[in-house]
Amino acid sequence: MFLSGVSWARACQFVRSSPQAFSPPQPSAPIATLATSPPLVHISYDVDATVIVREGAQTTMGKPRVYVTRMLPSQGLDLIHAFCDATVWEGELPPPHEVILRQTREADGLVSLLTDRVDGALMDACPRLRVVSNYAVGFDNIVIPDATARGIPVGHTPGVLTETTADFAFALLMAAARRIVEGADYVRAGQWKTWGPMLLMGSDIHHSTLGLVGLGRIGAEMAKRAQGFAMRVLYTDVVRREDLEASLGIEYAPLEDILARADFVSIHTPLTAETHHLMNRERFAQMKRGALIINTARGPIIDPDALLEALRSGHLGGAALDVTEPEPLPADHPLLTQPNCLVVPHIASASATTRGQMAEICARNLIAGLKGEALPAGLNPEALGTGRSALPRAW
Numbered sequence: 001m002f003l004s005g006v007s008w009a010r011a012c013q014f015v016r017s018s019p020q021a022f023s024p025p026q027p028s029a030p031i032a033t034l035a036t037s038p039p040l041v042h043i044s045y046d047v048d049a050t051v052i053v054r055e056g057a058q059t060t061m062g063k064p065r066v067y068v069t070r071m072l073p074s075q076g077l078d079l080i081h082a083f084c085d086a087t088v089w090e091g092e093l094p095p096p097h098e099v100i101l102r103q104t105r106e107a108d109g110l111v112s113l114l115t116d117r118v119d120g121a122l123m124d125a126c127p128r129l130r131v132v133s134n135y136a137v138g139f140d141n142i143v144i145p146d147a148t149a150r151g152i153p154v155g156h157t158p159g160v161l162t163e164t165t166a167d168f169a170f171a172l173l174m175a176a177a178r179r180i181v182e183g184a185d186y187v188r189a190g191q192w193k194t195w196g197p198m199l200l201m202g203s204d205i206h207h208s209t210l211g212l213v214g215l216g217r218i219g220a221e222m223a224k225r226a227q228g229f230a231m232r233v234l235y236t237d238v239v240r241r242e243d244l245e246a247s248l249g250i251e252y253a254p255l256e257d258i259l260a261r262a263d264f265v266s267i268h269t270p271l272t273a274e275t276h277h278l279m280n281r282e283r284f285a286q287m288k289r290g291a292l293i294i295n296t297a298r299g300p301i302i303d304p305d306a307l308l309e310a311l312r313s314g315h316l317g318g319a320a321l322d323v324t325e326p327e328p329l330p331a332d333h334p335l336l337t338q339p340n341c342l343v344v345p346h347i348a349s350a351s352a353t354t355r356g357q358m359a360e361i362c363a364r365n366l367i368a369g370l371k372g373e374a375l376p377a378g379l380n381p382e383a384l385g386t387g388r389s390a391l392p393r394a395w
């Protein structure tokens, strides 16, 4: 009979007062015979140090151990709890790196967030780790080649947040162009005295030019939204997407052209070594005077000092940022003193439906990796069947 409801971690607690200090014994060596309520329970390790829980004459296998670095929506967490022995960090702030290291040291799987750095050093400190599932579509927090080299499949959450994020990017564009947040603040501050011919004038969205830096899934959805506003849409990307140009009514242009022509520049590229501070002083200087920039991708794609200068000098008309460098942006950061800089706390994908779907994909990636199966949304399928992912399993 399976020792139902008793995880291997809990079982270990029966025999050791300090499970953190526990180190696996030699393969297959019985380590304890517990005189709990009958029948007797034996715990031993198989050859790859996976726990097998035995009760009486029958043998059954334990659940994989996983560490989850934040509370996730139940659509994902319930699946994780059903298949795994999961430890979940319940704090609002991310766990410190030492805590992740300690908690993952004996884990088979890790659910990480974009705030958690997962690199070769962490993987080496966690020798059982065989799958990493990131609760985000972006994965710049994970060193994928390090994972691949160790045969650790990595998953992310593409697709489900595409439209939600594009909706939000367009909402930021509209809010910044039409000064909606400034207007609301003005009213709340009791400054609204009368209708004013020149009060809070903004920029037109309809028939303006939108420049997309990056035409991935979210960039393409942004183009669709722009069609409804009769905007001209230019895009740039490392790969020209002629297949989408006619259907989306978009025009390819080099970055310099886009910056020179666009009234709105919206960033939709991943953060890589090439895109780090892509928007620097020179590039802001190339932007059309009075243009606005929107960023829902990753903060470090924009050099914040260069942005501040461009806003202060009046060269840029405004900025709307869901992501910043650093994150969070300190409350006394000079960008927050600029009335034409709208900053929100990295919430572009934060609809209840989308975050639930992200959690489910994240859980399915984790469980597939633990089972040695292809991840539904894997980033390095070549890792499967090699290294850690090929270790024997006992669940």
Ligand code: DGY
Residues within 6 Å of the ligand: 114, 135, 136, 137, 138, 139, 161, 297, 349
């Ligand atoms: C992501 O998924 O990468 C977003 O930044 C958060 O949803």
